[in-house]
Amino acid sequence: MRTLEHPKPEDFSLDAVLSALADPIRRMIVCRLAEGYHEQACLSFGLPVGKSTSTHHFRVLREAGIIEQRYQGTAILNSLRTADLEARFPGLLPAVLASAQPATP
C-alpha cells in the first residue's frame, strides 16, 4: 500500500497555508471538502484543469497540512484537517471558508 507524507501540526507554516489558500482552484477543493464532499476521489471534483494539474494542487494542499489524503485502492480519499488547522491557526480556515462562499443560494 502506498503512503503519503503529511506534515505534523507543529510543522505547519502560515506562509504555506496562505499561499495554498490563495489559489482559486485550491479554494474550490477546500470548499467542496468543507461542504461534505469528504472521501471523494481527486478526479471526481470536476475541476476545470487537467489531471496533472489536479495532482499538483492536491499535493500543495496536503504538504501545507490543509488536507489529508489516503489511498483506497488506486483512488485517494481526501478530507480536511479541520482540527489540526484550528489548533495551529485558530479561526483562519473558518474565516476563509465563510468569505469564499458569497453565493450560497
Added chain:
Amino acid sequence: MRTLEHPKPEDFSLDAVLSALADPIRRMIVCRLAEGYHEQACLSFGLPVGKSTSTHHFRVLREAGIIEQRYQGTAILNSLRTADLEARFPGLLPAVLASAQPATP
C-alpha cells in the same frame, strides 16, 4: 496634492487579499500596523529590502484593500483598513494576525 487609488470594500477580492498576506514581508508590514505603528512613513519600517521593493509591497497591500495610504508632504502615512476588511471578510485579518505572531514574549 497627489492622491492614491483605493478599492471600495465591495470590490475586495479574496484572491488578492490572501495573495497579499501570503508574503512574509507584507505580513511584517501588516503586523507592525496592527501593533500600533499607524501613521508611519513607508521607509521607517526598516524592512529588509530596497526602496523600490518596499514601494511594491505597499502598493500590493493598498490595491488589495488591506491598507490605506495618504500623502503627507512627500511621505505616506499608512494605516490598516481594519473595519473594511472585517465587513468584507469577517475574522480573516484577526486570524492571520494571531497566527503571525507566535513569538510574542
Added chain:
DNA sequence: CGGCTTGTACGAACACTGTCGTACTAGACG
C-alpha cells in the same frame, strides 16, 4: 492475463513575482 480507472513523474512552455539599481518627481526646508 488484459483492460480499466486513478493517480504520479517528468519535461516544457509560459506567466507572474520579488528583487534590485538607476533615474526621476513631489514636496519640505534652509
Added chain:
DNA sequence: CGTCTAGTACGACAGTGTTCGTACAAGCCG
C-alpha cells in the same frame, strides 16, 4: 533657488508557480 527626503517609474533578472501532454505505475475487475 538649491538641497534633502520620501517615494515612484522603469527595465532587468532570477526564481517560482500553473498549466499541459505524454508516458508510466498500482490496484481493481472481467
